[in-house]
Amino acid sequence: MRAAFPSPRLRLRPPFPSRAASIFRGVFPILATPFHPDESLDLDGFRAAVRFMQRAGASGATIVGVLGESNRMTDAERAALIRTAVDAVDGAAFPICVGTSHTGTAATVALSRMAQELGASAVMVTPAKEPTPPADDALVALYSRVADACPGLPIVLQDHPASTQVHMAPRLVARIAHEVPAVACIKLESLPTPARIAALRRLWATELPPGGDCTILTGLGALYGGFDMEQGTDGFMTGFAFPEVLAAMNNAAQAGDMEHAHALYAKYLPMMVFEQQPGVAVRKQLYQLRGLISSPHVRHPGNNISPTLKAALELQVQRTFAGVDITKPLPPELFRKPV
Numbered sequence: 001m002r003a004a005f006p007s008p009r010l011r012l013r014p015p016f017p018s019r020a021a022s023i024f025r026g027v028f029p030i031l032a033t034p035f036h037p038d039e040s041l042d043l044d045g046f047r048a049a050v051r052f053m054q055r056a057g058a059s060g061a062t063i064v065g066v067l068g069e070s071n072r073m074t075d076a077e078r079a080a081l082i083r084t085a086v087d088a089v090d091g092a093a094f095p096i097c098v099g100t101s102h103t104g105t106a107a108t109v110a111l112s113r114m115a116q117e118l119g120a121s122a123v124m125v126t127p128a129k130e131p132t133p134p135a136d137d138a139l140v141a142l143y144s145r146v147a148d149a150c151p152g153l154p155i156v157l158q159d160h161p162a163s164t165q166v167h168m169a170p171r172l173v174a175r176i177a178h179e180v181p182a183v184a185c186i187k188l189e190s191l192p193t194p195a196r197i198a199a200l201r202r203l204w205a206t207e208l209p210p211g212g213d214c215t216i217l218t219g220l221g222a223l224y225g226g227f228d229m230e231q232g233t234d235g236f237m238t239g240f241a242f243p244e245v246l247a248a249m250n251n252a253a254q255a256g257d258m259e260h261a262h263a264l265y266a267k268y269l270p271m272m273v274f275e276q277q278p279g280v281a282v283r284k285q286l287y288q289l290r291g292l293i294s295s296p297h298v299r300h301p302g303n304n305i306s307p308t309l310k311a312a313l314e315l316q317v318q319r320t321f322a323g324v325d326i327t328k329p330l331p332p333e334l335f336r337k338p339v
Contacts, residue, residue, distance in 0.1 A: 105141070156184070216232070
């Protein structure tokens with residue numbers, strides 16, 4: 001006989017204090033930067049991508065991040081992308097967050113000032129690797145200096161040790177949010193994410209509440225999104241090329257329906273896993289399949305997608321979105337809970 005196990009009951013998202021004033025709620029896709037085959041910027045494609053994400057139900061967008069190939073761009077190109085994104089939304093309530101991380105604090109401050117002057121709504125900053133681990137006070141100072149130089153500009157603290165090799169304990173993250181009120185969001189990408197989200201929530205509730213409004217957004221391609229949502233994230237900030245999926249998951253979680261949130265997570269997880277392979281080539285190919293850009297070219301020395309991987313991707317898109325025109329925002333009925 002088979003042993004009888006009780007059906008697991010998904011617990012509801014626990015109640016957390018409302019921080020309605022924060023702009024960082026919902027879904028903020030991290031946009032890829034399109035290049036023509038000659039490696040020049042495709043600003044028309046970039047503009048189209050920003051506007052598409054807005055129509056698709058995203059809450060805002062993050063540009064010039066690591067997956068936007070920021071390390072392969074000049075400052076002039078960064079400026080052109082910021083101007084294009086800000087002009088594309090034309091004053092609409094669609095925040096443009098700009099990645100301004102650099103290996104030097106002075107350069108990070110300068111890039112943040114430039115973003116603010118060009119109309120960005122916020123900046124995203126992550127610490128840089130040093131030959132010896134940076135002291136906690138030095139990391140607090142990084143965010144303080146950006147805040148002091150850019151009054152009124154919200155900051156996203158990106159905690160992504162896989163790329164930076166900088167490991168910040170939850171207590172340090174809580175301290176930064178407490179001492180630097182401009183830190184309005186934690187892009188939490190340090191594993192294990194659910195446990196670290198829970199630890200940060202406990203610290204905020206008992207010892208080090210943020211000095212201002214601060215939310216937590218899930219990254220890492222939403223790979224662990226189902227479990228992060230259970231710990232009370234406020235949405236997603238990641239580069240998954242289907243923000244409609246993430247918005248549907250987040251909407252269900254915010255409504256307390258974790259069962260439906262997990263059902264959506266399980267349904268679309270294979271697509272998330274496929275896209276989250278190293279590099280940006282798969283995401284750019286998806287952008288092209290969605291009709292956003294004319295070329296999926298990755299700037300040298302990055303690798304472009306191989307014919308084998310391209311064919312596998314197209315097959316996975318067919319499996320996931322059979323009969324759906326993905327060049328348009330995905331229809332809401334895809335995400336409705338079965339009656």
